[in-house]
Amino acid sequence: MSVSEFPLPDVGEGLTEAEIVSWRVQPGETITVNQVLCEIETAKSLVELPSPFAGTVDALLVAEGETVEVGTPIVRVREGTDAPAEAAPAAGSAASTAEVSAAATDTAESIDRDEKPGAVLVGYGAKGHVASRRRRAGSGGDAGGRHEGDAATSAVASRPAPSPFVPAASAGPVIAKPPIRKLAKDLGVDLQTVQPTGLAGEITRDDVIRQASQASVFRNIQTPDWPEVREERIPVKGVRKAIAQAMVRSAFAAPHVGLFVDVDATRTMEFVKRLKASPDFAGIKVSPMLIMAKAMIWAVRRNPMVNSTWTDEEIVVHHFVNFGFAAATPRGLVVPNVKNAQAMSLRELAQAIERLTITARDGKLQPVDMADGTITVTNIGVFGMDTGTPILNPGEVAIVALGTIKQKPWVVDGEVRPRFVTTLGASFDHRVVDGDVASRFLADVASVIEEPALLLD
Incomplete structure (x- = not known):
């Protein structure tokens, strides 16, 4: 019988290190090929690692919560079916970030989670080993060490959050249908705190879900008591480290230029309402962000330079759209992208965005x-923000921020009328996108938000 050690593999994108978030097996347990051994957190995502061996777990070589480099042995397996030698004690069980992530999942999504794409990595083979990358100089340290504030961080993160309370947004009556009121009650949402977006000023299903999502993801919806510890030290690693590096690189490498425009989005809101009532979109999440995505893809075709990449030696103009959207999750900001979005119908695009959104939240x-994203939207309107100056996603030259859509006085045919109005904010890499191109692109996006029928062209 042979004893094999499984090293931390490079799961892609130049991974150099990862944190062991949680073990799914214990010493003495019999395992099969491709059975999930553990969950790791890389700089971009949580990933389940399957076993390349069949046999018995002999020892877990890395504790939960530890960050190790690619190539570091993390588990030892006795291949075959004989009883194992004396099992090593189980690794420590630091609080799993997966639990925090799962706690913030949007329970109102009408999606069968059993059908979502898995995160299992297969293909190592029964005897496969992953080659170790060369260790970086000066990367040593106490393998079992803890950061000073880990205990405090875990204590604060694991403390149950009290029910969110927000002062009433309006003293007037709340307009909401009985099913919406029941949904709000089930999700613990106070309807007085919800910003209505219905055409008659009523609260919609999406309004309730948006409020519930904010309360579950962002702790600053409430005012908690001061923690017992005086300071909280959060290690800079994983997604937060990747976000910081990417934003600094983008902000100081690409000369940003910003543009803003107010838009009458009333027809977009009417279009969204019709889509929600359409049998073709039954069970599919439809929101103004979907129309925004289609508007940007349409505008890219008319202004291809905004869908480019700067490489110092050349400008690469992409004749396809990998449409990215910024998603706020319990683990931080991530930007998934829909591949070849330009070839999708509105329904297909809605399904792709919904699938990636659920996967990101999980x-x-x-x-x-x-x-390989080519252009990005950030929907800050779901947080009640009117506009902003977004930072470019590295490798891209354009990003658009969609602000909140709410009723405002608007001049129509010489008369002041209540209309649904939003503000679009955009940033561009001025090395690639000149002012006239940027202006035409944003004007094209705005024209579709004002009149979605342009998408029929």
């Missing part, structure tokens, strides 16, 4: 889901 995005 912390199961794979590196390929976030690679």
